[in-house]
Each structure stands twice: as C-alpha cells, then as structure tokens.
Amino acid sequence: MGCAERHFPAAGGEWRVASVGGRPAGAGRPEEALAAGSDPRGAAAGLACSAPTPGGGGTMPFDFRRFDIYRKVPKDLTQPTYTGAIISICCCLFILFLFLSELTGFITTEVVNELYVDDPDKDSGGKIDVSLNISLPNLHCELVGLDIQDEMGRHEVGHIDNSMKIPLNNGAGCRFEGQFSINKVQNVHGAFNALGGADRLTSNPLASHDYILKIVPTVYEDKSGKQQYSYQYTVANKEYVAYSHTGRIIPAIWFRYDLSPITVKYTERRQPLYRFITTICAIIGGTFTVAGILDSCIFTASEAWKKIQLGKMH
DSSP, X not given: OOOSEEEEEOGGGOEEEEETTXXXXXXXXXXXXXXXXXXXXXXXXXXXXXXXXXXXXXXXXXXXXXXXXXXXXXXXXXXXXXXXXXXXXXXXXXXXXXXXXXXXXXXXXXXXXXXXXXXXOGXXXXXXXXXXXXXXXXXXXXXXXXXXXXXXXXXXXXXXXXEEEEEETTTTEEEEEEEEESOOOOOOTTOOOTTTTOOOTTSOTTOEEEEEEEEEEEEEEOXXXXXXXXXXXXXXXXXXXXXXXXXXXXXXEEEEEEEOSEEEEEEEEOOOHHHHHHHHHHHHHHHHHHHHHXXXXXXXXXXXXHHHHHHHHO
C-alpha cells in the first residue's frame, strides 16, 4: 500500500491511529479497539488509502507508459499450438532467406545502362584509336603491309607509323602490331572485344577475310562519378577468294567499320540505405502479418471442427 497510517476521529473528539495492514493502535482485537475508543469502520476505511502523490496533490501522476501501442499480453492468457509453432518456424526461415537475398543485393554494385544519341568523346576530334595485333603464321613479314582508307577521302597504302613486324616460325610467318587512329578499345567493364582470340588457321590460305564491325560508343561511369570513354562492337566475318579480269587477287584482310550514332552509358549504382531498410521492414512486417492471418484461420477452423465433433457426440 502507498501509506503507512491514517488518523480517524473517535468519540469525544479524540484522534486515534489506525495502521494499514496491521491492527488498530492500542487494540489487538476488535473489542479492544472499541474499548480504546476507535471506530472499526474507520480502521477498515484506512485500508483503502491510495499512494501519495508528489507535492501532496490529489491528482494521479502522468504515466509515460500510456504511449505504448505495443501492449503486452501475459503468457498465461495465450495458448500455444503445434500449428502455430510450425508456421512460426517457417516464417522465420522465410524472413532469413529474404533478408540474405536483399543484403546480397545491397552490397553488390549494380550496373545500369542507358541509350542516347550523342558523341561522348567530342574532344577526340573525330579520331578513333585502333590497336591491331594479327599473327600470320604462313606469310613472310616482307609481304605484310597495312592500307588505311575511309569515306572521308583518306587512302594510305603501306602505313608503317607506330607499327612493328615480328617474324614467326623461323621467318615463315609474321605478327603485325600497330596503332593508328580509327577505333578505340579499352579494358573497361561493359566493353567487349568481339575479335579477341579469333582463329582462322583452318581457313583457305588463298582466301581473303572481310570483317564488318558495327561500333557503338560507350561511356562507363563508376560510383565516384568518373567517366571512361570506350567503344564496343559486333562483327560479321566473310571469307572469299577474290578474282578480277586479270586473275586471282592477292589475299587480304579487311576491317570495315560503321560507327553508330547511339551511345551506350553504363553507370555504377548502389542501393541506398533507406531503400534497404524499407525493404527489410516490408519483408518482416508483411511476412508476420500473412503468417498471423494464416495461423488465425487454421486455429479458427480447428476450433470450429472440434465444436462440430462435440455436437455429434452429444
């Protein structure tokens, strides 16, 4: 109880003390309390005293627990079932699976691509850098040459700048390496080299090879906003033996390129933290809600079935 004692008026205008939870002062039995001049009704009323409030006021103190919207239910008022236990375990496993899936997606960098019409590398002056590396195992180096021509009127025969010939197979073959301005290929995530590792050793040694390259400008932007410019391309190959009115034409390897006006942009993105938290809350709350509805339906159906069975027995 909140108070230790109360004073009650007795006969003759005197005051007596009634101890709460104990016996009236000066008496061990009711008749002794009457003999002492105390009122037994006052002693009983003393048991109903309330806790004193700070400051001596009579109003109840403010209880912060009133804001609790998650009221707790005593365990002795709930009833566990086997069905509920099974649903709870399945629910927890399902939440764990979805949580791990979302966590994997959150820590993994996502690469988003978009298409637009533009020249991303305007500062290149319209030049595209080419890196060429071709091995010709059955052709002498003195017979290997590079010709460059385009639709802008350029026609260069025997290009030798920034190029190198390396003998192969004791001089019977040759590897040609060169760099010149046409196509730019970088080792950038998102770009690909369709001709990398191409092998034509089993083809006709007298045949010419014609490669049609569809080049797409590519921009790759990492998480820090740094952009890298590259080109990716698709290729179609045609092999043929060329003839003219004077007879068979010397075999050649042609690389014909067609630059697309469409630019592909790859952007690294990572899922924001607030979206990850929102998804996790939706997973947990939604799963528990659905599992609770399912458990309630099964429990209600089982109780109804028990009542039906008891009705049949009676």
